[in-house]
Amino acid sequence: MRIAFVAPRFYPHIGGVETHVFELARRMEEFEVEVLATDPSGKLKKVEEIGGIRVIRFKSYAPSNAYFFSPELRSYLKRHSGDYDLIHAHNFHAFPALYVALSKPKKFVFTPHYHGHAHSFFRNILFRPYKFYSRRIFDRADKIICDSFFERDLVLKDFGVENSKILAVPLGVNFDFIEKRKTGKKILYVGRIEKYKGLDFVVKTLRLLPEFRLEIVGQGSYKREIMKLAKNFGVLDRISFYQDLSREELLKRYSEASVLVLLSKFEAYGLVVAEALASKTPCVVAKTSALAEWVDNRNVFGVSYPPEITELAELIRKASEIEVGDVNVPSWDEVAEKTKKVYFELLG
Known part of the structure; x- marks a missing residue:
């Protein structure tokens, strides 16, 4: 089965969304995986492999690193969304997820990374009409996976999503940390x-x-x-x-x-x-x-x-001065297994 992850940006850019997509994608051994992302700089390779993952990039316009308008990605999804058995889109605060919703994929999973605000006064002005128009992303998603219980509750409040199609899967970490050595x-x-x-x-x-x-x-x-x-x-x-x-x-x-x-x-x-x-x-x-x-x-x-x-x-x-004790932080392996369970339930 073939799945695509869609995000505004991907590596070499590093951030929460990029990390989330990468850590999931590289653990999807049961699927043929592609990442579809945009490149506002126009300087990155159009197609390349990162960590064994095929990445396809599309031109975009991202004023102040926001919204990531990409007619090229929208056109690609219109023509090819049916080529994927499932598409998992990330980030409510940028247009690529809306492009996925409008392309009517076979199965659609959405992780909004939603916190209810834009990041500046100007973006907040644009955010109000965008939020109204883009609620269709939630309407058309078959399943919504939130990063936290706070986010889940906020999505339920702001968009009236059916309880049955939303869940929280807190993000994970790689336990590859080196010995604690405070220096100064x-x-x-x-x-x-x-x-x-x-x-x-x-x-x-x-x-x-x-x-x-x-x-x-x-x-x-x-x-x-x-x-x-x-x-x-x-x-x-x-x-x-x-x-x-x-x-x-x-x-x-x-x-x-x-x-x-x-x-x-x-x-x-x-x-x-x-x-x-x-x-x-x-x-x-x-x-x-x-x-x-x-x-x-x-x-x-x-x-x-x-x-x-x-x-x-x-x-x-x-x-x-504190010595950190036991902490309950999930691993990315656990997060990937919970996410795969959602995929398999949708794909039958």
């Missing part, structure tokens, strides 16, 4: 550098945490503002920026970190929190959206949003 006092941030991620609050706390350095892994449209803020606060010399790290280099960052901080205004899951915990790194998160599900006050500590800077600094210092 390091705050770690992993993810896109966007305003809604709350990285500016972390930068502001550095003035109250003179013994700490901040390591930022990722890239995004808000990086320039973060650098400007850090310079104004006199802490830029204690911040290191990394991007396009190999898996081995990323594992090293986790291993050496004293604490991971994620203060997003909204998240559908919080994959980096799972990875941090699996690496025995304690976390401080905003008590918002799906991030609130992680707070246990043993390994993960929550702070109100927006945080009070003094309180945040004290919590970071406290968390950095």
Whole structure:
């Protein structure tokens, strides 16, 4: 049987959606698998194999890395969606999933990665009509797999989906982490550098945490503002920026970190929190959206949003002294098996 995963982007871009698609696709040994993604840069190979997975890319237009308009992908799906026994589309916040819904595939699974908001004022203006029009993705999906119980409940509330066709399968991690080796006092941030991620609050706390350095892994449209803020606060010399790290280099960052901080205004899951915990790194998160599900006050500590800077600094210092105990984080193998079960039920 032949299946396709459809996403706005795929490797070498690294993010939660890209990781989710890759980790599922490479575990689908029972199927012939393709990944259909867009390439707004126009610089990547049209067709290539990554980790044994055939990847086909289509031109797209993505202003500020959003929406990923791709007439080329839409045309391809119109002509070829029937060639696949099942299509699993990812990300409500971009057009490729809508293209899948409109192409009327034989079987359609949808993972929305939905958190109810766009990432900027301008995108929020566009998001309102897009949300109304794109609810048909949920209507036409045979099964909806959410990243968290928070996301599932939000989809039920916002789109009136039938309970029987929606479920939550929390994301997993690869347990390939190296031995924990804290080197100095390091705050770690992993993810896109966007305003809604709350990285500016972390930068502001550095003035109250003179013994700490901040390591930022990722890239995004808000990086320039973060650098400007850090310079104004006199802490830029204690911040290191990394991007396009190999898996081995990323594992090293986790291993050496004293604490991971994620203060997003909204998240559908919080994959980096799972990875941090699996690496025995304690976390401080905003008590918002799906991030609130992680707070246990043993390994993960929550702070109100927006945080009070003094309180945040004290919590970071406290968390950095914690030795992470047993954590209940699923593996990607478990996630893939649960996802395959959905596929086989649909395919009979």
